[in-house]
Amino acid sequence: MKKIENRAFVCLLLALALGAGMILFLFRYLTQGGSWASSAFNRHLYNTQGQLTAGTVLDRDGDVLSSAENGERTYYDSETVRKATLHAVGDLQGNIGTGALNAFAGKLTGWNLVNGAFGAGRGGELTLTIDARYNYEAYQALNGHAGTVAVYNYKTGEILCMVSAPSYDPLNVPEDIETNDRWKGAYVNRFLSSAFTPGSVYKTVTLAAALELLPDLENRTWNCAGFLQIRDETIVCSGVHGEQDIAAAFANSCNSAFAEIAVELGADALQKHTEKAGLTASCRLDGLSTARGSFDWDLSEGRLGWAGVGQDKDLVNPCALMVYMGAVANGGRAAEPYLILQTKNGLGIPSLPRWSHKTRTLIDSGTAGKLAELMAGNVERTYGRERFPNMDLCAKSGTAEVGEGEAPHAWFAGFLRNADAPYAFVALVEHGGGGSSVAGNVAARVLDVIVNGYTK
Numbered sequence: 001m002k003k004i005e006n007r008a009f010v011c012l013l014l015a016l017a018l019g020a021g022m023i024l025f026l027f028r029y030l031t032q033g034g035s036w037a038s039s040a041f042n043r044h045l046y047n048t049q050g051q052l053t054a055g056t057v058l059d060r061d062g063d064v065l066s067s068a069e070n071g072e073r074t075y076y077d078s079e080t081v082r083k084a085t086l087h088a089v090g091d092l093q094g095n096i097g098t099g100a101l102n103a104f105a106g107k108l109t110g111w112n113l114v115n116g117a118f119g120a121g122r123g124g125e126l127t128l129t130i131d132a133r134y135n136y137e138a139y140q141a142l143n144g145h146a147g148t149v150a151v152y153n154y155k156t157g158e159i160l161c162m163v164s165a166p167s168y169d170p171l172n173v174p175e176d177i178e179t180n181d182r183w184k185g186a187y188v189n190r191f192l193s194s195a196f197t198p199g200s201v202y203k204t205v206t207l208a209a210a211l212e213l214l215p216d217l218e219n220r221t222w223n224c225a226g227f228l229q230i231r232d233e234t235i236v237c238s239g240v241h242g243e244q245d246i247a248a249a250f251a252n253s254c255n256s257a258f259a260e261i262a263v264e265l266g267a268d269a270l271q272k273h274t275e276k277a278g279l280t281a282s283c284r285l286d287g288l289s290t291a292r293g294s295f296d297w298d299l300s301e302g303r304l305g306w307a308g309v310g311q312d313k314d315l316v317n318p319c320a321l322m323v324y325m326g327a328v329a330n331g332g333r334a335a336e337p338y339l340i341l342q343t344k345n346g347l348g349i350p351s352l353p354r355w356s357h358k359t360r361t362l363i364d365s366g367t368a369g370k371l372a373e374l375m376a377g378n379v380e381r382t383y384g385r386e387r388f389p390n391m392d393l394c395a396k397s398g399t400a401e402v403g404e405g406e407a408p409h410a411w412f413a414g415f416l417r418n419a420d421a422p423y424a425f426v427a428l429v430e431h432g433g434g435g436s437s438v439a440g441n442v443a444a445r446v447l448d449v450i451v452n453g454y455t456k
Contacts, residue, residue: 054123055108057089057100059132060160060341065089066101068123073101075171081132083167084139087189088130088339091170098189098288100126100339107343125344134161137449141442146430148190148318149446154326154415155422157335157356159285161446164190195291195315196428199400200253200435201411202310204328204371207250209273210261211367221245222257233302235259235309238399250374251381253397255309262308267297270308277324278362279316286340290319311401318426321413326424327362328371329394329415334359334424375414383436387444391451392417395443397435407431412439421451 056067066075066089073092075082090099097103109123138149142165151161166186168174177183188194210217224241227234237255241248249257262270274280274295283290296303296313306312319337326334335356343351363371375394379385383395395414402409410432415424425443432438 055105056123056125057108058125058127059085059130060127060158061131061133062127063132065128065132076132078136079169079172080139081136082169082171084135084163085130085132086167086170087164087191088128088135088162089170091173091187093173095187096189098192100128103288104286104340107340109346124346125342126340127342129158129160129339129341130162131160133454134446134450135163137161138163138442138446139165139167141445142429145432146185146190147428147432147439147442148194149425149427149442150191150318150322151423151425151446151450152322152326152335152337153422154323154330154334154424155356157338157354158341159337159339160423160450161425162189162191162339164188190428191318191426192285192288192290195293195317196409196430197400197402198310198314198316198321199398199409199411200255200310201321201396201398201413202314202316203250203253203258203308203398204324204375204396204413205273205277205279206258206262206265206270206308207246207374208277208363208367208371209265209269210246211370212273212364213265213269214261217246222249222254222260224249224252224254224256226256228256228259228305230259230263230302230305231300233300233305235302235305247374247377248381250396251378253382253399258309259305263301263305265308267299267304267307270304271295271297276362278327278359279320279324281320283317283319283323283337285319285336286338288339291317293317293320310398318428322424322426323359324362325413325415325426327359328368328375329417329422329424330368332361332363332365332368334362372415372417376417383440387440388447389452390418391421391447393447395440397440399433399435402431407433410435410437410439412436412443414443416447416451418451423447423450 054068057065059065065085066073087096090096090101094102104126107124107126138161146165149163152159166183168186174183221243223243224237226240227236235255241252241254279293282292293316299307303312307314323334336359372394375396379393379395393416398411400409410429412435413426427439427443429439
């Protein structure tokens with residue numbers, strides 16, 4: 001009898017293990033079945049060259065950016081559009097991890113729990129939020145420079161434009177792409193996966209902290225002699241600005257004034273506001289994680305002065321900066337950005353409409369309003385409102401020094417307050433020179449097409 005009881009107990013344990021295994025399998029099947037089906041080892045969906053032979057990628061207007069035909073993957077018929085949308089769509093070899101062909105392969109297979117994946121030549125449809133025409137304009141505006149341009153709706157979260165350069169034609173990959181510095185970083189989506197010295201665009205954070213913590217800020221003046229000596233550090237300014245209030249110092253992008261403000265605020269206050277702004281966190285876009293920004297707060301007073309103007313060891317991710325701009329525009333919280341507008345499975349059944357989700361509070365509401373007005377003043381005083389027709393623009397430029405003998409990075413970031421164009425944006429031209437003159441022109445060209453349409 002004892003032996004029978006022991007055997008029954010062992011059988012019970014085996015049955016429980018089998019049941020638990022089945023439950024685990026079903027759970028993983030429900031949650032990861034699409035990923036299993038889209039594995040590159042699945043020859044039902046990939047050809048011998050490793051190309052996904054199912055599914056179609058479209059832009060928000062329904063233009064086909066990539067599709068599978070006769071066991072081969074095709075792209076848009078314009079070479080420039082292929083280059084401009086490469087980092088959103090992806091390449092044939094799977095080197096661009098953030099591209100839809102790689103990151104969203106499970107959706108392109110048309111996977112569903114009943115039918116599984118539909119196989120080569122069919123699959124699902126993936127509609128991105130980007131507009132290929134805006135990407136085209138942004139890529140052309142970069143004019144061969146490395147960098148990134150992005151625009152998104154801070155009310156809904158839709159990314160309308162996302163360009164990274166250098167780029168290349170996925171149907172004609174350069175033979176020297178691995179060895180020629182011209183293509184350095186071509187596989188990297190700079191908007192999502194990189195962090196850069198921000199230069200003066202970071203002054204928006206320093207100013208936000210000052211607006212909250214220095215009660216007499218708007219009644220004070222600073223005298224700029226072209227430089228500021230802080231112990232052993234010499235903070236060099238872009239000009240001799242003389243006596244100026246905070247609005248003028250911001251419009252002049254005065255390093256002397258903002259370094260002095262940074263030292264007065266202290267490292268703890270700057271760290272708190274930088275982290276609150278989301279510049280050290282990673283954003284999530286449909287499962288894609290962005291690079292984190294990084295800052296060194298163990299600083300001497302002189303180095304803190306440099307950090308307060310966006311130099312020293314400051315590094316910022318362009319996507320995080322764009323979202324922060326959206327939060328300033330939207331009273332402290334912005335919509336979280338996303339790239340997938342809609343999907344359809346292999347049966348043609350569309351996904352449910354997207355719901356917008358807001359970020360946490362990145363800046364206090366009252367501070368956001370004051371900062372927005374000061375950024376609008378930058379456009380009026382310095383950048384030239386005529387460059388941005390029909391736009392209620394708030395912006396900050398940045399010229400980030402990145403190494404002796406190297407041209408600085410050019411930044412231009414901000415947002416529109418137009419009721420019918422609630423867009424935040426960021427433009428970065430690596431080693432481009434002046435922020436307003438170079439990156440500002442890139443942003444102006446893209447925003448003009450988005451707001452005013454094509455005039456040709």
